[in-house]
Amino acid sequence: MSPEASADASPDAEDANVIGRRRFLRWVSGIGSAVIGILVGVPVIRSFLSPALGKTKPSRWIKVAEDIALIDLGVPVRAGFVQDESDAWVEAQVEEAVWLYTDDGEKFKAYNSHCTHLGCSYGYDKASNTFLCPCHRGQFDVKTGAVLAGPPPRPLDTLPVEIRDSAVFVDYTNFRPGVPQKVSA
Ligand code: FES
Numbered sequence: 664m665s666p667e668a669s670a671d672a673s674p675d676a677e678d679a680n681v682i683g684r685r686r687f688l689r690w691v692s693g694i695g696s697a698v699i700g701i702l703v704g705v706p707v708i709r710s711f712l713s714p715a716l717g718k719t720k721p722s723r724w725i726k727v728a729e730d731i732a733l734i735d736l737g738v739p740v741r742a743g744f745v746q747d748e749s750d751a752w753v754e755a756q757v758e759e760a761v762w763l764y765t766d767d768g769e770k771f772k773a774y775n776s777h778c779t780h781l782g783c784s785y786g787y788d789k790a791s792n793t794f795l796c797p798c799h800r801g802q803f804d805v806k807t808g809a810v811l812a813g814p815p816p817r818p819l820d821t822l823p824v825e826i827r828d829s830a831v832f833v834d835y836t837n838f839r840p841g842v843p844q845k846v847s848a
Contacts, residue, residue, distance in 0.1 A: 723746075724832050725744050725833055725835050727742035727744055727763065727831050728740070728742050728763060728830060729829075729830050730829050731765075731826060731829055734763060736766060737766055738764075739762045739764045739787045739794070739805050740763045740764075741786075741787070742760060742763055742831075743758060744760070744761075744835075746758075760784070761773045761774060761775060761835065762774040762787070762794070764805055764806065766806070771824045771831060773822040774808055774820065774821060774822070775835075775838060777837065777838075777840065778796040778801050778815060778819075778840070779815045779818070779840055779841075780798070780816065781798060781799070781841055782841075783796050783797065784796075785801065785803070792805060793805060793811060794808075796813065799814050800813045803815070808820075808821060817843050822834055822835060836848075
């Protein structure tokens with residue numbers, strides 16, 4: 664190769680090298696930006712979405728009575744407990760209750776303690792042997808939860824009950840008040 668040819672080829676080769684390096688750097692920088700975007704963006708998006716969408720409901724089986732032998736027959740018993748509640752952002756402890764009822768000490772009914780009309784707490788009225796809601800005078804049958812009087816649109820909300828080693832457990836759920844269907848709140 665003549666010295667002129669070598670002198671002519673070198674600048675072109677250098678230009679090609681420079682262009683190749685620039686392309687490579689642009690490519691690397693593009694990939695790097697995309698990776699950084701994913702690394703930063705995914706946790707941020709998850710932090711916004713996961714409290715609202717990502718949480719699975721914890722099990723709500725709650726021990727509401729230690730010993731079935733201590734529960735009177737034919738008389739409703741109110742059993743209170745503290746429940747961990749969380750909406751999308753806030754976790755709190757809330758006092759809740761169920762009403763337990765048994766005729767024979769073997770089969771138990773558990774009612775959510777919120778009236779199905781507008782969610783007030785109702786009580787047991789010994790004189791009439793019914794549940795009475797003080798808010799709008801709703802009245803319910805203690806054995807079945809059926810509405811006997813007043814504006815409640817559906818019977819009391821029953822809850823699944825299990826007896827484990829003589830203790831009473833209830834699968835606790837709140838339901839939407841004011842509607843005829845039993846729909847989880
Ligand atoms: S909230 Fe119970 S009757 Fe209205």
